[in-house]
Every structure is written in C-alpha cells, then in structure tokens.
Amino acid sequence: MRRGWDGPDAALVALLGLALALRLAAAFALPNIVHPDEIFQTLEPAHRLWTGWGLVTWEWRAGIRSWLFPGFLAGMMTGLGALGASWPVVLGAIVVVLAIVSLAVVAVGYRVGRETFGPRGALIVGWLCAVWPDLVYFAPKTLTEVVAAHTLIVATWLANAPALAPVRGGQARGYVGLGLLLGLTFCLRFHLAPALLIVAIWACRMDVRRRWLPVVAGGLAVLAVSGALDWLTLGSPSQSIWKNIAINLFEGRSQDFGVSHAGAYVVWMSTAWGPAAWLVLIAFVFGARSAPLFALVAGSIWLVHSAIPHKEVRFLFPATPCIIIVAGVGCARLLEWWGKTWPFPRSRAATAGVLAVWTAAAASAATGPDYRGMWVGRAPELAAEAALRNAGDLCGVALAGLNWFDTGGYTHLHRPVFLYLYDQPYDERPDKRRLGDAEFSSFNYLIAPPDIARPPGYAQLGCEGEVCVYRRPGGCTPSERDEANRAIEALDP
Known part of the structure; x- marks a missing residue:
C-alpha cells in the first residue's frame, strides 16, 4: 500500500465522467x-407517503x-414537487x-x-469499475441492496x-465515520452483517479504545435513529429488522417465493457473464493477495447468501463491486509481472491492450442473452402507464392478463384513479383470454396483452x-365492487 486519499486527478475525473455518462445513458x-x-x-411507498395513494404489499402490511x-425518496419527491x-x-x-x-x-x-500498483493500476481498476455491466445496470435502481x-x-x-490515515489526525473521527457507514449499511441490508463484522475487525484489530469504541x-448512532424511525412508523424499535428475521426464519415466508440450491449463484453469474466470467475469476484469484479485505468481503457475502434457500441475483449485488x-x-x-518478465510490449501499449480486453468482456456480458432481457425488462408495461399518465379522460384503469407486480404501480401511473385487478380465467380457446365478469363501466382504460378477448x-x-x-369512450360509473376490486386492497395476502 502506498498512500491514502490526496484528492482527485485528471484520470479519476475522466473515469467518473465516463461512468456517469454510461449509467445515465442506459437508465x-x-x-x-x-x-x-x-x-x-x-418508490411506491415513497409515492404513497407523498401523495396519499399507492399500492401496499404484504411486507408493508406486516411491518417488516x-x-x-x-x-x-419521499423527501426528494416533496422537495422537487414544491419547486414545480x-x-x-x-x-x-x-x-x-x-x-x-x-x-x-x-x-x-x-x-x-x-494504492497497490500505482497510476496504471488505478486506470485499470477504475476503468473496469466504470464499464462493467452489473455496475452500470444496477446503479440507478431503487433497491436497498x-x-x-x-x-x-x-x-x-x-x-x-492508508485510507484512514489522512482523516485520523490523532482523533477518532475517521473511525466514527467508518462506524456510521457500517451502521447505515446494516440498516439498509442487515443480511450483510458478517461482511460488516469482517470490515470492522480488519480496521480495528485489537485496539479497543482508539478504534473499536468510535466505530x-x-x-450505534445510526441504529438508534433507524430503530426510532421504526418505532414511530411501525410500532416498535427496529421492527423492520427483528420482525423481518422472525417472519422469514420461523415462518419461512421468503421460501414461498422460491428456493434454490447452494450453487445457484455460481450458475447464474457464469450464465449472465458468459465467457467473461472466467476472465473475472482468474483475475480475482491473482488480485486477492493484493486486495485481501475486498476479497474477504466478497467471499463472505457470496457464502452467506448461498446458504440462504431463497435466492435472487440482486441479493448478491453487494459482492459485485468488491469482485x-x-x-x-x-x-x-x-x-x-509481465512487464518485469517480458519488456515488450511497452507499458502504455500493454495497458491499452488490457483496457480493450476488459471493454470487450464487459460488452460481451452486456449483450449476452441474460442482459438483453434485463435491459428491456417490463419496458412495455412502463410505456403503457406513461401513456395513460397523460390521458385527460382517464378515470379508471384495469390490468388484465398481467401481474400487478410487473408494472410500475402508481409510481409510474401517477394519477389518483382506481387501479383494478381481475382474475383472468382462460377462454375455451387456448389462444384467447377474457376478463371474466368484470364491471367494465368502472374504468375506461385497460392494459392487457394483445391476444385478450x-x-x-x-x-x-x-x-x-x-x-x-x-x-x-365515456366516463366511469363507480360500483359497489370498487373497494373490493381496487388493487390497493386486492394486494392483501
């Protein structure tokens, strides 16, 4: 390790600009x-907090x-809304x-x-972090993970x-800052607790007074704020943590949404990244010695989540930046090592070649079968809601042949109208679907597949x-079934 933070330089600013451009362009x-x-x-709870209307899922009803x-997010909505x-x-x-x-x-x-391999190392690692598809795709996602x-x-x-040294200055503020970050991360995603403990042990070692106490x-300061927020909004301190654990651990609620074998993440990531996964794996093995803490954090997240029966790719994302x-x-x-053993090609040419290889690997993963579907996932549903948002005569919307959870909810509709959910039994003809006995006068717009009757x-x-x-054409006639059929109630399990 050479030295800690000494301010940005031109290369870093350029990489940050490239990374931001890629993330915003994709989003x-x-x-x-x-x-x-x-x-x-x-987003939907934030929208409901601000406007008073939105869909309520079972997790929010259960208070977890x-x-x-x-x-x-609601604060951002309120502030920007106040500005017009x-x-x-x-x-x-x-x-x-x-x-x-x-x-x-x-x-x-x-x-x-x-800090490990000088300016060339900075360029290579920074470039890879800027262009890797997982980091680009997930960057603007409103997911706590x-x-x-x-x-x-x-x-x-x-x-x-080396990172703590410049802010330490003989005081504990650097370690207090570390503690704040660890506490915030835990409150956002308590499943990361083992990784957070590894980070704390690495930073504090055996120094109780100068390191452990401020961390x-x-x-605890962040946990106290989060716990008080739960108390005010849910009914008891830190309820979103302890009740979440209780429901999923003792009632097995998460397993109702599917279980996977221990090696599922290996299969999923190798499939998503394709041949590039081997390049990442080989480079990771060689880099673990020079960046051991990052390797340990990534490994702990991977192992812990592999042991949890219910698996989703997004759960593993906190390990991806470290990887x-x-x-x-x-x-x-x-x-x-290559430069010391084989003096040709020159350093700049070799660095350019490495960046080109990583760019090609990132592009290969980003255009693979898995990512091709992710880049456009649920785009038609979002487009339909965006179109209805500007419909002046809209007085009610029904979803037919679609899952409510595959839409953007009131967040993307952003209109205070009833949103209906109906069961869609199949017609006798297998290529046609119908609405059933819905009262069509309660809404005047319908979002449905093209093959619906x-x-x-x-x-x-x-x-x-x-x-x-x-x-x-025409307006909507409220019926006695409005309260029973509107989606905000139908989502109750």
Whole structure:
C-alpha cells in the first residue's frame, strides 16, 4: 500500500465522467424494472407517503420494511414537487442522484488500484469499475441492496490503514465515520452483517479504545435513529429488522417465493457473464493477495447468501463491486509481472491492450442473452402507464392478463384513479383470454396483452411488445365492487 486519499486527478475525473455518462445513458434510453421490489418496496411507498395513494404489499402490511430509504425518496419527491418539477423530472432526478452515488465504486476502485500498483493500476481498476455491466445496470435502481453495496464499498476502502490515515489526525473521527457507514449499511441490508463484522475487525484489530469504541459509537448512532424511525412508523424499535428475521426464519415466508440450491449463484453469474466470467475469476484469484479485505468481503457475502434457500441475483449485488475491484487489481498485478518478465510490449501499449480486453468482456456480458432481457425488462408495461399518465379522460384503469407486480404501480401511473385487478380465467380457446365478469363501466382504460378477448366497447389504441392499451369512450360509473376490486386492497395476502 502506498498512500491514502490526496484528492482527485485528471484520470479519476475522466473515469467518473465516463461512468456517469454510461449509467445515465442506459437508465434513460432503456427504462426497465429488474425486480418488483425496486417499485413496491421503495418508490411506491415513497409515492404513497407523498401523495396519499399507492399500492401496499404484504411486507408493508406486516411491518417488516423500514421507511429509511423510502423516506429519503419521499423527501426528494416533496422537495422537487414544491419547486414545480413535473413527475418525469422527479423520477429522472432520483435516477441521477443514485447514479452519482454509485460513482463511489469507481472512485474506490481507482484508489485501490493506485494504492497497490500505482497510476496504471488505478486506470485499470477504475476503468473496469466504470464499464462493467452489473455496475452500470444496477446503479440507478431503487433497491436497498444496491444502496447498501455503495455504502459498503466506501466502508471497505476506509477500513484500510492508508485510507484512514489522512482523516485520523490523532482523533477518532475517521473511525466514527467508518462506524456510521457500517451502521447505515446494516440498516439498509442487515443480511450483510458478517461482511460488516469482517470490515470492522480488519480496521480495528485489537485496539479497543482508539478504534473499536468510535466505530461502535458511530454504528450505534445510526441504529438508534433507524430503530426510532421504526418505532414511530411501525410500532416498535427496529421492527423492520427483528420482525423481518422472525417472519422469514420461523415462518419461512421468503421460501414461498422460491428456493434454490447452494450453487445457484455460481450458475447464474457464469450464465449472465458468459465467457467473461472466467476472465473475472482468474483475475480475482491473482488480485486477492493484493486486495485481501475486498476479497474477504466478497467471499463472505457470496457464502452467506448461498446458504440462504431463497435466492435472487440482486441479493448478491453487494459482492459485485468488491469482485470487480479485486479482479482489476489482479489484472494490474499480472501486467506488472509481465512487464518485469517480458519488456515488450511497452507499458502504455500493454495497458491499452488490457483496457480493450476488459471493454470487450464487459460488452460481451452486456449483450449476452441474460442482459438483453434485463435491459428491456417490463419496458412495455412502463410505456403503457406513461401513456395513460397523460390521458385527460382517464378515470379508471384495469390490468388484465398481467401481474400487478410487473408494472410500475402508481409510481409510474401517477394519477389518483382506481387501479383494478381481475382474475383472468382462460377462454375455451387456448389462444384467447377474457376478463371474466368484470364491471367494465368502472374504468375506461385497460392494459392487457394483445391476444385478450376485447371487452365490449373498447378499442385498441396501440401496443408495445406484448402489452396493449385499450380505451372506451365515456366516463366511469363507480360500483359497489370498487373497494373490493381496487388493487390497493386486492394486494392483501
């Protein structure tokens, strides 16, 4: 390790600019949903807190979700709304803010590369962090796993002695800051507790008074705020943590959504990254010695989540920044060894070649079968809701042949109208689906697949992919079934 933070330089600024451009271009050019939780566990509650209307999932009814992150999002909505910003601008601002926060991975990667293998190492690791598809794709996602990953990566870097040295200054403020980051990460994603403990032990060692006490104080301060927030909003201190654990551990609620074998993450990541996965693995092995803490954090997250029966790719994301940073360090280490053993090609040419290889690997993964589907996931549903948002005669919307959790909810509809859910029994003809005995007068717009049996009086306005918008003339006639059929109640398990 050479030295700690001494301010940005031109290369770092350029890499941050490149990373931000990639993240914003992907987010705005290809709006998508990777998982329902990015809507219904964060944005939708925030939208409901601000406007008073939104869908309520079972997790919020059970009181196992914290208002910490949704409260932050609601604060942004409120502030921008007070300034007169339109709803698309508000959603866009959230994307921009989260994309900027994600640049912490690039900055940390650059610093780790510089601290281990100088300017060339900084360029290689920073470049890889800027262009790797997982880090680009997930950056603006309103998922607590993603935000926790970004706070964790800063804490992991700060835990290294060279990083702490400049802020230590004979005082404990550096360790208090580390504790605050660890506490915040825990409140966002308590499943990362083993990794957080590893970071704390690495930073504090056996120094109780000067290190452990300020770290613990910082962590407890965040836990106290989060616990008090749960108490005020849910009914008991830290309820979003202990009740979440109780429901999923003793009632097995998470397993109702599927279970996978212990090696599922290996299969999923190798499939998503394709041949590039081998490049990452080899580089990671060579880089673990030079960036051991990052390797330990990544390994602990991988092992803990592999042992949990219910698995989702997003759960593993907090390990991804560490994996990519270690892989970049490993590549820089191999390049340094190559330069000592084989003087040709020259250093700059070799570095350019390495960057080109990693860029090709990232592009290969980003355009593979898995990512091709992720870049456009649920885009038709979002487009349909965006179109209805501007419909002046809208007085009610029904979803037919679609899952409510595959839509953008009221967050993307952003209109205070009833949103209906109906069971859609199959018609006798296997290629046609119908609405059943719905009262069509309660709504005047319908979002449904193109092969649905057309309701009386409804005309198809347009389709995108497998999602179409239908409309009938006239207004809506409320019925006694409104309260029973509207989605805000139908979501109750």
